[in-house]
Amino acid sequence: MTTRNRGKEGSDNRLFGDLSMQSKMREAIKDLSYLLSRGFSEKSSLALVGNRYKLNNRQQRALQGMSEANDKLIKRAERCLLPNQLVEKEVMLDGFNVLILLESALSGAYLFKGLDGCYRDLSSVHGTYKKVQQTPEAIQLIADFLQENKVKKATWIFDKPVSNSGRLKITLREFADAHHLNWEIILDNNPDKMIVEKKQIAISSDAWILDHAAAWCNMVRHVVDAHIPQKNVVES
The missing domain is CATH 3.40.50 (Rossmann fold)
Incomplete structure (x- = not known):
């Protein structure tokens, strides 16, 4: 029987558990989603927003998965x-x-x-x-x-x-x-x-x-x- 778990790294509580960090992530989501909705490329937009909020690679991956262009959100919901x-x-x-x-x-x-x-x-x-x-x-x-x-x-x-x-x-x-x-x-x-x-x-x-x-x-x-x-x- 395996005893390994899935997914969580030792730094994740610091990167994602802090309430002020979560608030920063939500602001970053707004900015990235705005850029995506305006047609900017995901790669360049993610780099721009990630740098602005000083997010590391792991935080940027989370940000990418949480953000989306408005037109895509509407179509998915439908x-x-x-x-x-x-x-x-x-x-x-x-x-x-x-x-x-x-x-x-x-x-x-x-x-x-x-x-x-x-x-x-x-x-x-x-x-x-x-x-x-x-x-x-x-x-x-x-x-x-x-x-x-x-x-x-x-x-x-x-x-x-x-x-x-x-x-x-x-x-x-x-x-x-x-x-x-x-x-x-x-x-x-x-x-x-x-x-x-x-x-x-x-x-x-x-x-x-x-x-x-x-x-x-x-x-x-x-x-x-x-x-x-x-x-x-x-x-x-």
Whole structure:
């Protein structure tokens, strides 16, 4: 059994836990979102705002995930479905995105609430996915959400090149079979594109997917708010 956790670094309490720092982050979000709404490039805008507020690379990554142009926020809101709208529908799960986010939340890592209402974190697979102590609970929470909302079929999509994605596929297949769940687990070289092209309901917090999917559901936000009371959320 693994004892590792997901997401939180030793400096995060200093970088994100201080109330004055959170206030500074909110001001930075306003500035970055204004620039994005005016059509300025994300890269140059992030550098400009990051320098103005003296944010380090980790803080700038959080800022990037919390900010967005106003026109994109409007379009995302128009296509966002509530959980009760998933009844008898098929959904496509952005596998690593949703699983790692929930692992992070369960680990006590900081979550960053974007202007679009999505939680995001600072974890990434870096080419290799490693199971953590919270992985089984995260899978169970997702399964419970899908069953409670009577989802007809759930298709998990994972990055094929990521090491251990094959093992994770086996884990999910065994879980689904044991609990009689209508799950399909797919490994693909371009999972984001596949999710969008299927024209089904996407479950993700990835900005590109949210901007291109026909419809989406903010599953992780609903699960975290309902089932993880001890969470570290930085508000936008």
